[in-house]
Amino acid sequence: MRIAIVSDIHGNLDAFEQVLADIDRSNIDEIISLGDNIGYGPQPDEVVEQIQARRIDSVIGNHELAVNHPKYMSWFNPVARQSLEKTIDLLSDRTLAYMAAQKPYLVKHGCRLVHGFPPDSALTYLFQIPVHRIQKEIGRLNEQICFVGHTHMLEMISYDGQTCTRNSIGKGIITL
Numbered sequence: 001m002r003i004a005i006v007s008d009i010h011g012n013l014d015a016f017e018q019v020l021a022d023i024d025r026s027n028i029d030e031i032i033s034l035g036d037n038i039g040y041g042p043q044p045d046e047v048v049e050q051i052q053a054r055r056i057d058s059v060i061g062n063h064e065l066a067v068n069h070p071k072y073m074s075w076f077n078p079v080a081r082q083s084l085e086k087t088i089d090l091l092s093d094r095t096l097a098y099m100a101a102q103k104p105y106l107v108k109h110g111c112r113l114v115h116g117f118p119p120d121s122a123l124t125y126l127f128q129i130p131v132h133r134i135q136k137e138i139g140r141l142n143e144q145i146c147f148v149g150h151t152h153m154l155e156m157i158s159y160d161g162q163t164c165t166r167n168s169i170g171k172g173i174i175t176l
Contacts, residue, residue: 002026002030003030003032004023004026005031005113005147006033007035007061007150008035008061008152009037009041010038010039011037011038011040011041011042013041013042013043016047017050031054031056032058032108032113033056033057033058034058034059034113034115034149035064036061036149037051037058038061038067039063039080045092057106058102059105059114060099060102061149061150062115062122063084063087065123066084067087067088067091067096068099068102072123107142111143112141112142112145113147114148114149115148116149118137118146122150125150126148134157134164139161154170155167155168156174
């Protein structure tokens, strides 16, 4: 099975449509989003409409979490918070209902999918966590593969039960 993982679309419909066109040319069987489909960009509602139309499963990102639970707005820096407040005005009732139903993680095809840090955080950045805690949390997972968004960086972290290694990865198809 060929799966495309997308993340941090942030309301950028033009970029998302280009990614979808590339995915369509790549014989992908399924698309999954790691959240933050909204925020910053000018077309959050249209992005979510595309996600729904294509039946793309998505976990909740920190931007969706703050829309669903305004107490999380204080987590954002002032510029991001102001942008998110503007984003909220662009969301339809249908999009709000969709986001309210999003889960903090998914398990599909034997993989865990989460926006921030496993097992289910939408807020924690992976790079904020010391290696010993990464090893501890990854070691607890039932799944051997975990996809994480939020960082806006392409990286593969491997853990063999003893050692954790981090490697940057480039664009393209990654075979696991």
